[in-house]
Amino acid sequence: MALLSRLAPPGVTVLVLFLAFTSQWLFHYLEPGSIPKTDAYIFNALVACLLICYYRTCTTDPGRIPKDWHENAAKEDESLEDVSTPQRHRWCRKCEAFKPPRAHHCKTCRRCVMKMDHHCVWTANCVSHITLPHFIRFLSYAVAAMLYLEYFLYIRVAVLWRKRHLPSYLGPNVFQLAHIFVLVTSNSMVLFALILLLGRSIWSLALNMTTIESWEVERHHTVLRRARALGGFIYGPDGTKVRIVHQEFPWDIGIWKNFCKGMGSQNPLAWLWPFSASPSVASGLVFEHNEIDDPSKPWPPPDPDRMLRAANRGPLEGSGFTQAIDVESFLKRQEADRSRRHEDADGDYVIRRRPFHERMEHMARDRGPYQDDEAATTDEEEDDDDDRHDNDILGNSADDGGEEAWRNREGERLADFGVDEVVDFYDEDDLPLSELMRRRTKTKAP
Numbered sequence: 001m002a003l004l005s006r007l008a009p010p011g012v013t014v015l016v017l018f019l020a021f022t023s024q025w026l027f028h029y030l031e032p033g034s035i036p037k038t039d040a041y042i043f044n045a046l047v048a049c050l051l052i053c054y055y056r057t058c059t060t061d062p063g064r065i066p067k068d069w070h071e072n073a074a075k076e077d078e079s080l081e082d083v084s085t086p087q088r089h090r091w092c093r094k095c096e097a098f099k100p101p102r103a104h105h106c107k108t109c110r111r112c113v114m115k116m117d118h119h120c121v122w123t124a125n126c127v128s129h130i131t132l133p134h135f136i137r138f139l140s141y142a143v144a145a146m147l148y149l150e151y152f153l154y155i156r157v158a159v160l161w162r163k164r165h166l167p168s169y170l171g172p173n174v175f176q177l178a179h180i181f182v183l184v185t186s187n188s189m190v191l192f193a194l195i196l197l198l199g200r201s202i203w204s205l206a207l208n209m210t211t212i213e214s215w216e217v218e219r220h221h222t223v224l225r226r227a228r229a230l231g232g233f234i235y236g237p238d239g240t241k242v243r244i245v246h247q248e249f250p251w252d253i254g255i256w257k258n259f260c261k262g263m264g265s266q267n268p269l270a271w272l273w274p275f276s277a278s279p280s281v282a283s284g285l286v287f288e289h290n291e292i293d294d295p296s297k298p299w300p301p302p303d304p305d306r307m308l309r310a311a312n313r314g315p316l317e318g319s320g321f322t323q324a325i326d327v328e329s330f331l332k333r334q335e336a337d338r339s340r341r342h343e344d345a346d347g348d349y350v351i352r353r354r355p356f357h358e359r360m361e362h363m364a365r366d367r368g369p370y371q372d373d374e375a376a377t378t379d380e381e382e383d384d385d386d387d388r389h390d391n392d393i394l395g396n397s398a399d400d401g402g403e404e405a406w407r408n409r410e411g412e413r414l415a416d417f418g419v420d421e422v423v424d425f426y427d428e429d430d431l432p433l434s435e436l437m438r439r440r441t442k443t444k445a446p
Helices: 002-027 037-059 069-079 132-162 174-207 211-229 255-263 268-272 327-340 356-366 380-400 433-444
Strands: 090-092 097-099 104-106 111-113 118-120 125-127 233-235 241-243 341-343 349-351
Touching: 002 037, 002 132, 002 174, 037 125, 037 132, 069 097, 132 174, 132 255, 132 268, 174 211, 174 255, 211 233, 255 268
Parallel strands: none
Antiparallel strands: 090 097, 104 111, 118 125, 233 241, 341 349
16 A cells, blocks of 8 residues: 555556647547647646646645644633533544544544545545645546547547448558557546546535545444434443434535635635645634534544443452452453454554444343443353353454444445544543543532
């Protein structure tokens, strides 16, 4: 993947130059001849805009989150009146800092990226709040130029088809036929893919929704369906019941405003200008809320399967508890956790949660609420049952990535967008102790 990222930008550039300029050279030898000057000027201008926008998409920094952004946001919240519950800010364990709304940790850039859409392999860069306008312009000019080229190719292929019964020496040679075949095939395939990508990008822009957020919306609907089947609740990793309620996507503020916010300007002409300025970093830290739901509600919505499990420390002998530690059971649990834990690139470990369907099977078999292995139990029968469950099921689920490997209807998971799943999936309650103490002190203050 790293090699592909390095080769992709020069490869895409070579492909564009091949389609744009070798085709015009070939047209000199095919009927009805070279393209008219006016069409040539327009076509080459589109190609130039395409290359400029592609260069800016590849080389523009996707944005670095200021270190003091959270302190400034906290001061603004404190200065506002009638703010009873401020918006929750998520904590990134890798960056060891709060990340703004809509930000995600990119496993390739190795940092949190504001309003991250996805990490694009073909641009070797993140499509983010900063680079999204350049990416949209690149796709638009690429589709326009390739449609123009497709029209030129169609005219010449139609002439060849009409004269297919003539002697071969009256037509193009084998090299020219092979050349136009490669041009038609490659241009048509790439054009089809880019039209789909541009359509999806414009649709997302109209909703002010990134591809990662569309995954989060679908995930939320899935959790809602699960909760309805269980009476409106889902069991958390420690066995507690978490109520799940429907929550609207908060950043959709109307089509016109969405386009203006996404493209970084209210001037439609600036949306197409290849040298338009990138959006500012400050505009990617705070976003306008549509206030359909309470603005204090977090996004993504609470998801019990995205909560870190509390450590099972167990009762200590002689500490006032009546139960003593079962050393053998503890070692069995430790070995089971070791078989399920996942090590990321930085050596951090996260114990994956079992997929929902496996937990439902476990619940149906036991006829009771499901609890993960780290829940506080020392009953010997439950230990044996957990061990059987580990041997029968968890060996396979570890290969699938557990609940964090959940896929949407298109078969996509967070990792497919370039997101560090270990960091971003389990970010609900992973706050440092100092921050928890600060919040508790602030809550107790009169």
